[in-house]
Structure formats: C-alpha cells, structure tokens
Amino acid sequence: MPELRKEPVSGRWVIIATERALRPTDFKAPSHSIKGGGFCPFCVGNEDKTPPEIMAYRDKGTEPNTRGWRVRVVPNKFPALVVEGSLDKRGDGIYDIMNGIGAHEVIVECPQHEISLTALEPNHVQEVLWTYRDRLVDLKKDRRFIYGMLFKNVGAAAGASLEHTHTQLIVTPIVPQTVATEMEGSLTFYRYRGRCLFCDIIVQENSTKSRVVMEGDSFIAFAPFASRFPFELWIIPKKHSSHFENIQKSEIEELAVTLRSALCSLESALEEPPYNYIVHTSPFDQPELEYYHWHIEIIPRLTRIAGFEWGTGFYINPVPPENAAEHLRNAACIAKETK
Amino acid sequence: MPELRKEPVSGRWVIIATERALRPTDFKAPSHSIKGGGFCPFCVGNEDKTPPEIMAYRDKGTEPNTRGWRVRVVPNKFPALVVEGSLDKRGDGIYDIMNGIGAHEVIVECPQHEISLTALEPNHVQEVLWTYRDRLVDLKKDRRFIYGMLFKNVGAAAGASLEHTHTQLIVTPIVPQTVATEMEGSLTFYRYRGRCLFCDIIVQENSTKSRVVMEGDSFIAFAPFASRFPFELWIIPKKHSSHFENIQKSEIEELAVTLRSALCSLESALEEPPYNYIVHTSPFDQPELEYYHWHIEIIPRLTRIAGFEWGTGFYINPVPPENAAEHLRNAACIAKETK
Numbered sequence: 001m002p003e004l005r006k007e008p009v010s011g012r013w014v015i016i017a018t019e020r021a022l023r024p025t026d027f028k029a030p031s032h033s034i035k036g037g038g039f040c041p042f043c044v045g046n047e048d049k050t051p052p053e054i055m056a057y058r059d060k061g062t063e064p065n066t067r068g069w070r071v072r073v074v075p076n077k078f079p080a081l082v083v084e085g086s087l088d089k090r091g092d093g094i095y096d097i098m099n100g101i102g103a104h105e106v107i108v109e110c111p112q113h114e115i116s117l118t119a120l121e122p123n124h125v126q127e128v129l130w131t132y133r134d135r136l137v138d139l140k141k142d143r144r145f146i147y148g149m150l151f152k153n154v155g156a157a158a159g160a161s162l163e164h165t166h167t168q169l170i171v172t173p174i175v176p177q178t179v180a181t182e183m184e185g186s187l188t189f190y191r192y193r194g195r196c197l198f199c200d201i202i203v204q205e206n207s208t209k210s211r212v213v214m215e216g217d218s219f220i221a222f223a224p225f226a227s228r229f230p231f232e233l234w235i236i237p238k239k240h241s242s243h244f245e246n247i248q249k250s251e252i253e254e255l256a257v258t259l260r261s262a263l264c265s266l267e268s269a270l271e272e273p274p275y276n277y278i279v280h281t282s283p284f285d286q287p288e289l290e291y292y293h294w295h296i297e298i299i300p301r302l303t304r305i306a307g308f309e310w311g312t313g314f315y316i317n318p319v320p321p322e323n324a325a326e327h328l329r330n331a332a333c334i335a336k337e338t339k
Numbered sequence: 340m341p342e343l344r345k346e347p348v349s350g351r352w353v354i355i356a357t358e359r360a361l362r363p364t365d366f367k368a369p370s371h372s373i374k375g376g377g378f379c380p381f382c383v384g385n386e387d388k389t390p391p392e393i394m395a396y397r398d399k400g401t402e403p404n405t406r407g408w409r410v411r412v413v414p415n416k417f418p419a420l421v422v423e424g425s426l427d428k429r430g431d432g433i434y435d436i437m438n439g440i441g442a443h444e445v446i447v448e449c450p451q452h453e454i455s456l457t458a459l460e461p462n463h464v465q466e467v468l469w470t471y472r473d474r475l476v477d478l479k480k481d482r483r484f485i486y487g488m489l490f491k492n493v494g495a496a497a498g499a500s501l502e503h504t505h506t507q508l509i510v511t512p513i514v515p516q517t518v519a520t521e522m523e524g525s526l527t528f529y530r531y532r533g534r535c536l537f538c539d540i541i542v543q544e545n546s547t548k549s550r551v552v553m554e555g556d557s558f559i560a561f562a563p564f565a566s567r568f569p570f571e572l573w574i575i576p577k578k579h580s581s582h583f584e585n586i587q588k589s590e591i592e593e594l595a596v597t598l599r600s601a602l603c604s605l606e607s608a609l610e611e612p613p614y615n616y617i618v619h620t621s622p623f624d625q626p627e628l629e630y631y632h633w634h635i636e637i638i639p640r641l642t643r644i645a646g647f648e649w650g651t652g653f654y655i656n657p658v659p660p661e662n663a664a665e666h667l668r669n670a671a672c673i674a675k676e677t678k
C-alpha cells in the first residue's frame with residue numbers, strides 16, 4: 001500500500017511507494033525513452049493487454065474488452081494510488097500520514113496508433129472530453145476521494161512512457177497543493193473585489209488582445225501574463241464555472257475545436273514539442289464556487305528546469321508571452337485528417 | 340531590462356526576459372549538453388574570460404583577476420536579473436510588475452578543473468562556505484534586495500551548463516514563493532505550538548534515527564519524512580538559526596565536512612548523479628526569527644518530472660526515505676584527495 005505523507009513545512013503531500021521501492025542501482029540505467037514503433041498495448045486488438053476496461057465509447061453491439069471502441073478507459077497498470085482500502089489517517093509524532101488510496105486511470109483516446117490528439121477529428125475529441133466528464137462524475141460519488149486531476153504527457157521529455165495518444169486521471173483523497181494555492185489566491189481576490197479573478201483576467205486579456213491566441217463564443221486561449229514557461233497557454237471558459245464536470249454540451253463542442261487548434265498551433269510553431277496539459281478544476285466536495293474558475297494549462301517542455309526554479313518556485317522565462325502569442329497566432333495550422 | 344511579473348492566481352513571480360527574447364526556432368535544437376573537456380572560463384589562467392571579479396579568497400600579494408585565487412566570485416555572464424536601476428513597481432490593470440533588478444553571481448569554488456565539490460579538501464570547502472556568507476552579508480546592504488538564494492547545479496540534467504564546480508547566487512527584490520510557503524507553514528506551527536517546526540523535526544528524526552544519514556555536534560543530515568525526490572537530503576543546523584549568514588566559525592568547520600560527506604555518499608551510492616542543492620534561508624529584511632530555520636536541501640535529479648507533478652505540486656517518490664537513508668549510510672565514501 002503506497003503512503004501519502006505530508007511535508008510539514010510546506011504542507012505538500014507526497015506519494016511514497018513503499019512496496020515496490022526502487023534501489024540505487026535502478027537509477028543507473030540511462031534515462032527512459034518513449035515506447036514507440038513496436039507493440040502498443042493501447043492499440044485496437046490488444047484489449048487483453050490492459051487491465052479490464054472501466055468504460056468505453058464503443059459501437060453498438062460490441063462487447064467490453066473487444067474491438068469496436070472509440071475511446072477506452074482502463075486502470076493504470078502501474079498505479080500511483082490504489083482503489084481498495086480505507087484512508088486510515090494517522091499521525092507519527094509531528095508528521096501526518098494516510099494510506100495511498102485513490103484512482104489512477106488511463107483514457108485511451110482512439111483505437112488506431114495516433115501520437116497526437118490533433119490527429120483526431122473534432123467529433124472524436126468531443127468524445128474524449130465527454131469521457132473526462134463521465135469519469136469525474138463517476139469517481140466523485142466515492143466519498144473517500146476529494147480531487148480528480150486530468151493530465152496529458154506527450155513526448156518522453158514530458159514524462160510519457162507510451163506514445164499512443166492518451167490522458168491520465170489521478171483521483172486523490174486530498175486537494176493537491178498547486179490547486180489549493182490557486183484557490184487561496186482566487187478567494188483572497190474574491191473577498192477583496194467581490195469578483196472572480198479569472199473572469200477579470202478574461203476581461204483584461206480581451207481588452208489588450210496582445211496575449212490572446214484564439215477566441216470563440218465560449219472559450220479563450222491565451223499566453224498568461226506571467227507565463228512560467230515559453231509558449232505556456234491557458235484555455236478558459238468565458239462563462240464562469242468552477243467545475244469541469246458541469247460543462248455544457250455546446251461548450252464541449254467548442255472546446256474540442258479550441259483545444260485541438262491550440263495544440264495544433266504549438267505543434268506547428270515548435271515542431272511537435274513535448275508538452276503537458278492539466279485540467280485545473282475544483283474539488284469534488286465543493287459546491288459551485290463563485291471564486292474559482294476551471295481551466296486547462298498547456299505547458300510545452302522546452303527548457304530544462306534548473307536549480308533556481310526548483311528551490312524557489314520562481315521561474316525564468318526567455319519568451320515574453322506577448323511574443324509567444326504572436327508566434328502561435330501566426331503558426332499555420334493545417335490539421336491532419338484521419339478519415 | 341528583464342521584468343518581474345506576478346502570476347495573480349498563485350502569487351508566483353516570474354522573470355520574463357524581454358530583451359534577448361527567444362524565438363520558436365531557438366527551441367528546435369537538441370537539448371543542451373554540458374560543456375566539458377575543452378576550454379573552461381572558470382579555470383585558473385582564464386580570469387580575463389569572465390566579467391571582472393567581485394571578490395576572491397586569494398594568496399597574499401596577488402592581484403584581482405590574476406592567478407593566485409582559491410575561491411573567486413564573478414557576475415554571471417548571462418544574468419537573469421540586472422544590478423543597475425530602480426525597481427519601479429507598477430500595475431497593469433490587475434497585474435503587478437517590477438523591473439528585473441537583482442544580482443546574479445557565480446562562485447567558482449577552486450582554480451583547477453574539478454567537477455565536484457567533494458574533490459576539494461575540507462579546509463577549501465570552508466572557504467567556499469565563507470564566500471557564501473560574505474556575499475549575503477555584502478548584498479543585504481542594498482535595500483532594493485530582499486532575498487539571496489544560493490544554489491548549485493551539477494550535471495546537465497540538473498541545469499548546469501559548465502562542469503567546473505561552482506555555485507550560483509541570485510538576489511531578488513521579492514521573497515521567492517517556495518520560501519514564502521515554508522515561512523508561512525513554519526509560522527503557523529510556531530503560533531500553535533510556540534516552537535520552531537524545524538527544531539521539532541530534528542528532535543523526532545534524532546529519536547527514530549531511521550532517516551538520519553549522518554550527525555555531528557552542530558549538523559544533522561537526513562532524508563526528510565515526505566521526500567519529494569528519491570535520495571533527497573536535508574542538512575540542518577541543530578542549534579536554531581534563521582539566517583545562514585549568521586553561521587558561527589565552528590559551524591562552518593563542521594558544515595564543510597558534513598556537506599562534503601553527504602555529497603560524497605550520494606556520488607558513491609548513485610554513481611555521480613546530477614543534483615541540485617539550495618540554501619534555504621530567511622529574507623534580508625527580517626531580524627533573527629524564532630519560527631524559521633535555515634537549511635540546505637539536496638535534490639538528486641534521478642526521475643523525470645511528469646505532468647502530474649507539474650500540475651499539482653504533488654510528487655510520487657518511488658524510494659521511501661528510510662530506504663534512501665539506509666543506502667546512503669552504507670555507501671562507502673572514500674573522498675578523493677586533491678593535494
């Protein structure tokens with residue numbers, strides 16, 4: 001059973017793998033590279049090479065764990081947290097511990113071996129986004145779980161170990177620190193101004209336009225004012241909403257286009273860079289909140305993070321977001337059609 | 340002039356390089372590798388290949404910027420912040436900006452081309468530590484500056500671009516977020532318990548011993564309870580002190596041995612891994628604080644940080660600190676002698 005331990009100084013939670021602990025010799029191998037080319041457990045026809053599916057969008061009349069699916073959700077084969085068990089929150093002197101209970105799932109976004117979500121048609125991307133929503137709605141019924149974090153790693157430098165396009169979902173019994181910090185900051189602003197900070201950001205970005213990359217009726221994609229990373233992009237719904245899983249159908253339709261186009265611009269401008277994106281949303285146990293606003297943060301992994309960033313949480317970004325936005329607006333984006 | 344911009348949601352400050360902004364094509368090159376082998380601007384005899392020295396420990400009768408030095412401090416040739424100018428704190432709608440004023444120095448730790456601090460004799464390491472102190476004492480006289488962050492990058496994967504053993508010092512007009520978070524956490528504990536959290540951690544680690552790697556009269560080195568990274572190590576003075584620059588002579592003598600031995604154990608157990616270490620100390624504008632305790636955090640860079648860690652500030656560590664400490668205690672450490 002993995003342990004969740006709280007670092008008492010910063011309040012940060014860490015998952016400590018206690019069972020399959022690595023030894024020093026395990027780190028002597030060269031850094032891992034991504035698995036491509038050969039056998040892919042996510043490809044259609046290999047349904048028996050993953051743990052049994054949790055859900056799938058699949059063609060009528062087809063059976064679970066067989067062909068016929070379009071989007072498929074399976075448990076992570078090497079989960080960071082385990083589903084079965086109780087939290088057993090406890091102390092050890094000044095330290096806090098709980099069992100590493102949670103969910104760790106993989107959303108396989110398409111049956112054929114595509115390496116980018118941009119290779120999928122917008123209708124298909126919509127089904128991926130519906131899957132995001134469906135899993136959050138299902139998992140939040142479990143009262144042990146407080147937070148669901150959807151994230152995508154693309155490229156070995158971004159932490160991907162399989163190239164077939166997929167998203168991961170980790171569900172935790174605590175609110176992760178980054179989100180807690182964002183919520184505190186937004187709440188402080190809300191208490192002072194009586195408005196949602198993110199809504200104010202949307203207004204200001206819309207009035208200056210210099211950092212806006214694309215905009216539709218329901219979503220705006222922009223390079224944030226204090227981007228930590230070159231070509232960092234945020235996609236945010238223009239209508240206030242604190243929880244991703246409350247997204248409307250019309251919003252899903254537009255988000256599918258916006259997300260695909262934004263990623264396509266990045267791939268075009270930066271020649272298929274490694275990247276992560278993370279859906280920042282509110283905790284399961286919170287009602288609709290006036291002060292927090294869900295959004296997607298896209299982080300190209302172009303620069304190595306050195307000692308300064310690690311120690312301080314203080315980033316050096318060599319590309320002003322105004323320049324990044326201009327490059328991304330200009331990036332011709334001819335989406336590959338898959339069918 | 341670089342800009343310091345504050346991310347309004349998280350409160351994190353980012354240095355945005357506005358002058359020598361990189362373009363997308365600058366990121367298409369393969370990831371940088373460390374400069375070794377050939378010409379080294381930090382080696383003795385190449386004093387004219389760095390900006391003029393700020394200070395040095397050097398043999399009597401030798402001139403600045405010539406041979407005869409043992410430890411030498413020069414401005415970083417590519418500084419993240421610039422020394423000249425005023426902060427000009429200002430707003431832009433809801434955003435906060437100030438000029439990127441600060442200091443960015445390099446402490447070259449020895450004249451010969453050594454690639455590890457462990458190659459230096461303890462007496463020499465003492466002079467490196469005195470240099471750390473001297474620079475903090477000097478820079479804190481400038482009222483524009485609030486914080487001095489000493490950090491070391493070893494190996495390309497840890498962000499080093501030159502292999503000759505050196506430390507960097509970045510002095511900023513704000514308190515970096517990681518330190519601010521630590522100070523808040525410690526202050527909360529202090530208000531509740533009336534004691535320093537770090538002092539309590541020392542007591543608990545000393546009573547259990549399972550995470551302690553080495554201990555002397557004045558310092559203890561241990562793998563922290565909620566280590567974010569495999570083989571993470573903290574070195575902390577046993578006597579309470581909030582500011583590194585107030586270190587006593589006897590402490591410098593012991594720290595030189597402890598730091599060198601700790602790094603030597605890491606190098607031995609993990610076969611010379613890339614790593615960072617960072618001195619966490621109190622802001623310049625604070626008096627001696629009862630609630631904060633300076634320390635050094637050593638972070639081997641063995642695992643790639645993937646999407647999950649980025650988005651959440653939530654880490655997965657595959658090596659329990661108890662196992663890491665045991666491996667490090669057992670790591671035979673035969674220090675190279677340089678003379």
